[in-house]
């Protein structure tokens with residue numbers, strides 16, 4: 001038997017990163033063996049059986065001899081069913097059954113069932129983006145069309161229903177013939193804002209509105225503290241509506257993460273910041289990602305949006321420590337025995353908790369019955385370094401005590417205002433506190449305050465940043481004394 005060889009390209013997911021992978025096929029004489037090497041996991045090893053069955057249905061018998069498939073680079077663990085397609089194509093090419101001109105330019109990606117149909121697998125959107133950016137053509141399932149068409153101007157996709165289609169197509173293939181050049185599509189948003197705005201009838205005290213405006217403009221992590229039933233979750237949902245739409249790059253990133261996680265229900269671009277509300281009983285894998293099969297957790301699903309932790313004190317300290325790292329680095333790193341991966345985790349942390357175990361500490365309406373020891377234990381449940389990452393704080397008492405009014409107009413105008421002021425705010429947040437526009441007299445006032453209450457350097461920096469956000473919100477050029485006063489009011493009292 002003549003020795004046969006082929007090499008085709010596919011990709012390997014390493015968390016959020018995509019690695020170009022070569023599938024090499026070698027057919028030589030010798031004792032019959034069909035083996036896949038290069039750290040394949042169980043699903044990839046099973047693909048041998050699928051491929052054998054599909055080929056025999058097509059009337060193609062595998063030659064008797066040594067068939068070795070090598071997934072290169074061989075030192076990285078491979079996971080997923082999308083290797084079926086590159087492996088079968090590699091075999092067909094090695095056996096001279098099909099000839100794909102310039103095969104180097106293609107990325108093959110897809111699962112195959114026993115009938116030979118090509119099935120769409122998770123993460124097609126990020127693979128499409130990878131091909132778009134690196135000038136590759138993608139050959140995959142026709143089911144991937146909708147998701148791939150989200151990438152504007154990308155038309156180098158070759159989509160097929162089954163293996164037979166691929167064989168027939170390349171038999172008649174003329175160079176530069178366009179198989180499925182889709183028209184450049186308009187990008188459709190998943191949530192249509194603000195057209196679909198529902199009306200929200202609720203009483204919102206002025207101070208709550210002001211707090212939300214500051215938190216939204218400055219993109220601050222914040223903590224809501226208050227007795228049970230004061231509408232903390234409602235306030236967070238309203239706050240989420242104040243956030244501006246995502247930019248195109250951000251929205252591709254968010255949609256790609258949902259595509260990898262298999263959570264992209266409608267195959268449209270998610271252009272609104274996600275809001276994730278994990279329960280406090282969620283596992284660390286669900287929150288941070290990972291598990292037996294690597295996949296993004298809540299911190300990554302909240303990327304470019306809001307992660308809301310209700311009943312903060314009930315989350316385990318392991319989870320909160322992991323979250324602290326995400327807040328600092330804006331990515332989550334997951335290390336397991338078999339893999340080392342990372343995903344983006346750039347979210348705004350919103351949290352809520354009761355002020356004490358009984359829930360009524362500081363309430364004007366009901367008396368707190370906790371002993372001083374219980375209060376202390378409750379407060380110490382959340383680690384200091386975690387609370388230090390939360391600049392803003394609001395005590396909530398009476399959200400529902402007032403005449404309700406429709407907040408639709410306020411939400412719309414605030415969002416527009418935030419869109420307008422965001423870029424100025426972001427530029428100024430980089431400026432050091434020594435360069436902020438502040439009058440001497442106001443600076444003296446701050447210094448006195450910090451001295452009197454023994455304010456740490458971290459809190460002092462928060463104070464100036466918050467005051468600067470308020471200055472931007474008010475449209476002033478200089479930070480005033482009253483703006484400092486307002487910043488003190490919202491400064492997280494639990495942070496050190």
Ligand SMILES: [Zn+2]
Nearest residue numbers: 356358368370
């Ligand atoms: Zn209490």
